Amino acid sequence: MCGIAGIFYRDKQRPVDQQLLANMAAIQYHRGPDGFGVEVLDGKGVGFSHARLSIIDLDENRARQPFKSADGQMLLAHNGEFYDYQRIRTDLTSRGARFQTKSDSEIILHLFPRFGMAETLRRLRGEFAFALYDAKEDALHLVRDRFGVKPLYYYTTDDGVVFGSEIKVVMAHPGVPREFDSEGLLHQLMQVMVPGTTAYKGIHQVKPGHVVTFRRQSSGYVIEDKPYWDFEFPDAAFHKGEKSEEESIETVREGLTEAVRLRLEADVPVGCYLSGGVDSCSILGLSAAMRQNPVKAFTIGFTDAAYDETPIAQEMAQATGADQDILRLDANQLYGHFAETIWHTERTVYNTLAVAKFLMSRHVRGAGYKVVVTGEGSDELFAGYPSFRRDLFLHGLDDLDPAERARWESMLGESNKLFKGAMLAENEHNDLYLTDRIGFTPSCLQPWLSCEDTARTLLSGDRRSALAGYKPGLAIAEKLDRAMMDGRHPLDRAQYVWSKTMLEGQILTWGGDRVDMANSMEARPAFLDHHLAEAAVKIPPLHRIKDRKEKYVLKEAMKGLLPKTLYEREKFAFMAPPATTNSDKWTAMMELSREYLSDSMVADGGLLDKQGVADVLAEAQSDATPRARKVQLDAMINHMLGVQMLHKHFIAEDIPALAAVRAQALGWVVH
Structure with missing residues (x-):
């Protein structure tokens, strides 16, 4: 690495x-x-x-x-x-x-x-x-x-x-x-x-x-x-054939076991990341079964109890005899290292989870570890995100009886309220270009596409004018291979689009390699083993999500390794608490905003519009703003901060000169 x-x-x-x-x-x-x-x-x-x-x-x-x-x-x-x-x-x-x-x-x-x-x-x-x-x-x-x-x-x-x-x-x-x-x-x-x-x-x-x-x-x-x-799903007709649940379960069990075994091989110690989710718990359970000594398990904890998963992580660590190391983070730590994190991500981030991961990788190296096995990719293979359940219900379950349809609607309305405005859009957002290419606008893209109007108001006048005829949905749609989506089951199409957009552009970037390698720490996502992926795409959609339960086949495959609490628990998307719903984080965010979003800094950058920035900050503070909109605005403020930091790091800074100075300081000189 x-x-x-x-x-x-x-x-x-x-x-x-x-x-x-x-x-x-x-x-x-x-x-x-x-x-x-x-x-x-x-x-x-x-x-x-x-x-x-x-x-x-x-x-x-x-x-x-x-x-x-x-x-x-x-x-x-x-x-x-x-x-x-x-x-x-x-x-x-x-x-x-x-x-x-x-x-x-x-x-x-x-x-x-x-x-x-x-x-x-x-x-x-x-x-x-x-x-x-x-x-x-x-x-x-x-x-x-x-x-x-x-x-x-x-x-x-x-x-x-x-x-x-x-x-x-x-x-x-x-x-x-x-x-x-x-x-x-x-x-x-x-x-x-x-x-x-x-x-x-x-x-x-x-x-x-x-x-x-x-x-x-x-x-x-x-x-x-x-x-x-490519992440190629079979034609929808393939899923109409009979396939037993046990066959699907065994496919996952065998594939994931082999993927974890391979990723435990190294000439240095290998640990595991452990949240309260089925993904990392499965990785730890398998790793513990393959190792004679206790596995080192690293967990991030947040001071906001609504977003903190450490109780379940502790239960899993105790069940496997893992040596657990918990790093607890508060608002000042998350925003205190925001600019440093942006230097490494080289793109903006919507949530301070990126900062948490950055601080955790530093903690891991400080503990003497260079390598950890992680759970990224499980949601992509086994339809774990709330957006996938929504797309399956809306586009892939035409034959539900009225009672079952009502149960689905009730579940979708109640679940993951914390993430409305970020991982789920508050209201339906239909993009004509994506719908033409895919058959519908995937729910995973809707919360971000719905930000377009607000995002345009944030751009400086010349930038906004230059984009007058630009269509973000069309630009994304044109990069998606239609041959990989035509004739596929709706859930397969949704998972394919996620893999080409949010997985590569977010989870594996500012949530993965860039913040891990910022501290010289290698993360190995076992679920993204392509042999496992090629088997997973053939698992029937209703084995991935069954009776409204996401990642059903994975939970069944790992049932013997998981605590009962986790096995029965609904999917909880791992993210840091938004600042707009947390007073301590809001104070820390505003302190950073006074520096990077000041009128003088905005003018110097020439990227953002002063009035647009002020309007977003005012709306985010208003008691009249609905919670979902506040969560969305939290993401946009993080992006505004990120844009200003990127300008400082990469546009205003003389990067060639900085690289030369670093080489001299390190003694990396070619004679």
Whole structure:
């Protein structure tokens, strides 16, 4: 688990500045404090750098990246983990491969020349992002894992391609401009991003399950962006066939057990994150069953009892004999570290859960752990969010009798009231473009799309004018592959859309990698094992949600491991309490607002409208504002703060100079 960076010039005779590569590694020192490496191929116009966090093969000199192939024709920089790599190494060794390290990363240099990119990727299992230059093709390949657990960004300049694990790494190259994209800025204020985009002009993400290839030609290079995997659900007709519940349950039990087993393998201690949800409790239960010694379990607690899950987490820890470590956080801690968190997320956040996760990863490293197994991805596979129940009821249960329909309506009306305005829209929001593409507007997008009008009032006049004809719903819809949704069950369509928007753009970004790796801590989401995912999509929708119970099949599969309280408990979305409904948090938020949302700071940034900001703050404080609207405004104030902090961090700051200073301070100097 590391940070990678690189440059690929159009002119292959142009030398790559090795110190610049070292600077790009230094600005992501938090991703890899255990050492750095720089490698260039002379006469090829290409060079990579790497900041290393040692998890597999702890020998710094032997496993130092970037790796160069024995024949000097390939260059590799890899971030992440390849699970089951020992089996692949054994197979490759039998085919004549000679390995120089014990690193899992090195398998790429032996798989690719023997099998090509498509077959190489089919064999890989894990969370990863890597760059591979192949001199025989004279091509650079940028690859991201199937769900987008690990990040990878790039920018194409007139001179070539710059890439890195984080946006600040790309910006450390002086040829990359630092400027907000107006469309991206609007989406930051609305929370939901267009897949593959960022808030910054010209800086793109490699999409999950994609390979972006830059192939040199006489006139420059050709760019090819190809998917190699997708979260593909079967046609709706597939679910009409008979499938026993026990078969579904056993599929989940076997798949998750294997996924957890693989993620417990490391050359350093591995702990678990533990909330009060079925996901992390299942992970801990399986981990405890596979380990002889007590598992270290890390739990976040909030001072607001309505959002605090520690009592159930403690019950689970006691049941498994885990060594539980609880980090309790209050309002001042959450907003006291908000700006620092935004430096790492590189995008705005709607909830201070991002800050809580940032502080927890720091706590985990302080406890001597580099790796934890987490529960992210369970809701995506087994329909755990309240939005999925709503979409199933509205679009996938046409044959309910009146009494059962009434029970559904009552349950949907009462459940998750805490999250109206954030995870659920207060009122139905229909976007014509998304409905045309999907068949309905997924409930997971509705709360954010309903923010559009307010978000536009927050933009400065010139930005607002530039977006007069822009349609956010259309922009998102155009990035969704219709072939993956047509003919699918409504619940499958809803889960697919979530995976392409909220999972990649939120949960795995500011709720995952970026705040975990901010403190050099690797999180391994076992549920996002693609073998488990490929089995989960074939489970009937009414085994995922049965009798109004979400994640039914998972709860049944893990029934023997879960406390009775948790087994019977309704899904509770893990998030920090909103400031607009908590007086202590409101005080802390307003203290931060006086700095970042002052008239002078808003004017200096030139991104927001002074009156629009004042109106939102006033509405949020009004006793006449409904609770759901207050929750929505809490998210928007967090986004406003985030936009101002992003401007300070990445636009006003001289990132190339900062990267150079950090390299000098670390001693990461190329002689």
